[in-house]
Amino acid sequence: MDLKYKNVASVYDLVYEARTEDVEFYVAQAAKAAPRRLAEFGCGTGRVTLKLAERLPDTHIVAVDMDADEIEVLDDSLRAEGIDTVETRCELIQSFRADDVDVAIAPFRVFQHVLTLAELEACLKQVARSMRPGGLFFFDLFNPSIPLMAKTGLTASQVFNDDEGHRIERVVNVNDRDYFRQTQLIEEDYKVTTPEGETYDLHWHYHTRYYFLGEVLPLIQRAGFEVIRVDSDYKGTPHGEGDYPGDLVFHLARA
Missing domain, CATH: 2.20.25 (N-terminal domain of TfIIb)
Incomplete structure (x- = not known):
């Protein structure tokens, strides 16, 4: 039997190919910062990664995900497109080691897969440890409906x-x-x-x-980030405005 789609990771790009608004947001924020080194947490199959590499050819991108099947799909895409500026790592956010990241992102509600406040705080602290002072961190969550x-x-x-x-x-x-x-x-x-x-x-x-804004903000601050702003969508609508429930889109700076 033809098994083009051997696991869910291999069908992921087809399912989400129409979701582009968040990709445009993350690529635009990264391009504005022009980082030397960027870390993407929860890169998956590379929906955002590949666009980042295309827009930022001089940036070294570290793409991190815990799912080996999704990393395999991304690696295949990188080889097919001849991209050599992306380093993939199959690991947990809590085990990520670096200290020179200029920009970090965690797209498409990656932290919804973190099931406790303590675990989320540990993830945020590890991201902060990996970054240069003044570095920028962008991520999003569901605004609970x-x-x-x-x-x-x-x-x-x-x-x-x-x-x-x-x-x-x-x-x-x-x-x-x-x-x-x-x-x-x-x-x-x-x-x-x-x-x-x-x-x-x-x-x-x-x-x-699912996380409410009020329980996430103290964790962000304890991790060592300053909140620049929180939006309710990828167009810059402030939290509390726009269509309900929207999203929680965080713009942070490493203190």
Whole structure:
């Protein structure tokens, strides 16, 4: 059987190819700072990384992710495009070691995968330790939606078709909510149909945590960052304005 999509990481770029607003934001912020060295935490398959490398050819980019399958996809893309300015690392944020990063980013709600306040504080402190004083750090989180917190079960049902005739049906369910710990189980299930009509399934089930602004700000400050501003979207709308629930988009500076 044709197994072009052997795991969820290999279908990720197809699923998220229409999501570009956050990519443009991170690339624009990095380009404005013109860093010598940039660290991207939670790089995944390189949705942001590849655009950064294209826009910043003189910047050394360290792309970090804990998922070996996603790093493999990114490595393949880097080789295919002949990019040699990106260093990939498969590791946890807490184990990242550097002290000369000028700009750091953690796109697409990476910290939602961090399930406790203590763990989040440890991540933020490690990012701070890796940076030069005055360095800039940008990341985003969900702004928790009160209506969505009351809903369980199906949250998305989508169909994607690639240029080779594969059909990918994606179903996302949210279950196992823990309102004390602010966690939930995300169940992403995919049915892949090959051009020949054969089918197979892929699954990615994981827990995430939602964070409120008031509990994140003290952790940011204790980690050694100053808050420049917090926006509710990638266009610069201040938090508390714009469409609800929006996002929490953080602009920080290393103290």
